[in-house]
Structures are given as C-alpha cells and as structure tokens.
Amino acid sequence: GESVGLHLPTLSVQEGDNSIINCAYSNSASDYFIWYKQESGKGPQFIIDIRSNMDKRQGQRVTVLLNKTVKHLSLQIAATQPGDSAVYFCAENTDDKIIFGKGTRLHILP
Amino acid sequence: DTEVTQTPKHLVMGMTNKKSLKCEQHMGHRAMYWYKQKAKKPPELMFVYSYEKLSINESVPSRFSPECPNSSLLNLHLHALQPEDSALYLCASSQGLAGTYEQYFGPGTRLTVT
Numbered sequence: 393g394e395s396v397g398l399h400l401p402t403l404s405v406q407e408g409d410n411s412i413i414n415c416a417y418s419n420s421a422s423d424y425f426i427w428y429k430q431e432s433g434k435g436p437q438f439i440i441d442i443r444s445n446m447d448k449r450q451g452q453r454v455t456v457l458l459n460k461t462v463k464h465l466s467l468q469i470a471a472t473q474p475g476d477s478a479v480y481f482c483a484e485n486t487d488d489k490i491i492f493g494k495g496t497r498l499h500i501l502p
Numbered sequence: 503d504t505e506v507t508q509t510p511k512h513l514v515m516g517m518t519n520k521k522s523l524k525c526e527q528h529m530g531h532r533a534m535y536w537y538k539q540k541a542k543k544p545p546e547l548m549f550v551y552s553y554e555k556l557s558i559n560e561s562v563p564s565r566f567s568p569e570c571p572n573s574s575l576l577n578l579h580l581h582a583l584q585p586e587d588s589a590l591y592l593c594a595s596s597q598g599l600a601g602t603y604e605q606y607f608g609p610g611t612r613l614t615v616t
Contacts, residue, residue: 424601435506435592435607436545481544485601489558492544 404499411469413496415482420463424485427456427467430495431478439467439480474500506608508593514614515583523578523611525593531606533599534576536568537592539610545592551576552599583615 405411417425423444428436442449442456442465449456455468465482479495506527515521525534533552537545550558551570565587567579576593590610596603 426604428607433609435594435609437607438604441604488550488599488601489547489560490601490605491547495542495544 400496401494402497402499404501405472406501407472407474409472411467411472411476411498413467413469413480413482413498415465415467415493415496417463417465417482417484417493418491419484419486420460422484422486425456425458425465426483426485426490427454427465428481428483428492429476429478430481436481436492469498472498472500474502476500506593506595506606508591508608508611510611511609512612512614514616515580516616517583517585519583520579520581522580523591523593523613525576525578525595525608526574527595527606528574529595529597529606530573531595531597532573533596533603534570535594535596535605536566536576536578537594537607539590539592541589549578550599557599580613583613585615588614 426441427439429439430436440451440454440456442458447458453470457466477500479497481495482493483490509524535550536548539545547560548562549568554570565582569577590612592610593608594605596605
C-alpha cells in the first residue's frame with residue numbers, strides 16, 4: 393500500500409490498495425483523537441477515534457494508530473474504494489476543544 | 503435521526519446586511535458548535551455551547567453573534583461582515599462536550615460577503 397512519512401496535502405492510491413494517511417499533532421496533553429472524512433459539499437464525517445490510553449483501534453476497513461512518543465497519528469484504509477475519495481482530517485481534543493489538523497486529499501486511481 | 507440540519511445552504515450578503523444562520527438537531531445533544539472553514543483549510547472552532555450556555559468563544563469578532571434559543575437550535579447572527587468572512591460555516595453537535603463524545607456535523611452554509 394501507499395504510505396507517507398509526514399503530512400502530505402495529497403495522496404494518490406490505486407483502487408484496491410491500502411492507504412495510509414499520517415498526521416502530527418501538537419499538544420502532548422491531548423487525550424482524544426479523531427479522524428474525519430469530508431467529501432465535496434459536505435460537512436466532516438466521523439470515521440474513527442482513539443483515546444490516549446490506547447495505541448491502536450480498528451473499525452470497518454479502517455485502523456487508527458497512535459504514537460504518543462512522537463505525537464503521531466495515522467489512518468489506514470484497507471482495500472481503498474472509489475467512495476473513499478475525500479479530504480481526511482485528523483483532530484485532537486484539548487480542553488474540550490476539537491482542533492483540526494491539515495487535511496490530506498485522497499485520490500483513488502482506477 | 504442522526505442528522506444536523508443547517509439553513510440556508512447558500513447565502514450572499516452585503517457588508518451592511520444583517521442575516522442569520524440556523525442549525526438544528528434532534529438527537530438530544532447538549533453541546534453545539536460553530537466552525538468556520540475557508541477553502542482548502544481545516545475547520546476552525548468559533549463557539550461552543552454546552553447546556554444552552556456559551557462555554558467557549560475563540561476570540562471571534564463581535565460581528566458574529568451566536569445564540570442558543572433551546573437545546574435543539576443554534577443560530578449565528580451576522581452583521582457588518584467583511585469579504586474575508588466568506589467561508590463555509592459548519593454547525594456540529596455532540597451528546598456532551600467534544601472531548602468525550604463524537605461530533606456530528608451539518609452540511610454547512612456557504613456564505614459569500616460582497
């Protein structure tokens with residue numbers, strides 16, 4: 393699958409491959425992290441979350457990994473489909489405020 | 503019903519106009535939020551209401567005035583806006599404050615200030 397080391401604004405992945413989207417967060421005191429998917433013309437949609445006492449959480453076709461040592465979060469999407477085409481944002485909770493990171497636009501290649 | 507609705511979908515207003523954005527949810531959520539999103543940027547938090555009381559104001563200019571008439575409704579009153587205020591305005595709600603509960607977002611109101 394396609395993976396990136398640091399945040400990239402755009403990621404292109406072949407349909408059927410796995411996608412890995414990375415995110416660095418800023419506040420070591422953040423205790424809750426979320427990945428959102430935003431399709432064109434829509435509001436962000438919750439995908440998966442993880443609390444700081446965990447390092448991995450799996451959902452349906454998605455996995456979130458949390459590395460608190462380096463303040464890094466990643467989203468893995470298995471068997472990427474055309475419907476996965478969107479902008480993906482990571483977000484962190486600090487003091488009851490959800491702060492969004494920079495988004496990554498995921499393009500699916502046929 | 504897991505939907506947050508926002509009206510209008512699009513709004514064009516002049517700098518001297520007064521208008522309001524509306525947001526509604528019927529999920530029994532007690533926290534509601536306004537975000538502003540510029541093109542190709544992440545959403546930025548503006549206001550948080552918890553149990554119908556304003557709990558967070560992210561230093562938003564007074565030309566934006568939020569109001570929470572009841573637990574299901576959230577308004578954003580707009581007055582004397584500037585062209586740089588043109589953006590997508592997103593409303594969200596959650597069962598409790600966002601640090602613990604999933605946020606549900608509406609589709610947004612796309613605002614153009616002329």
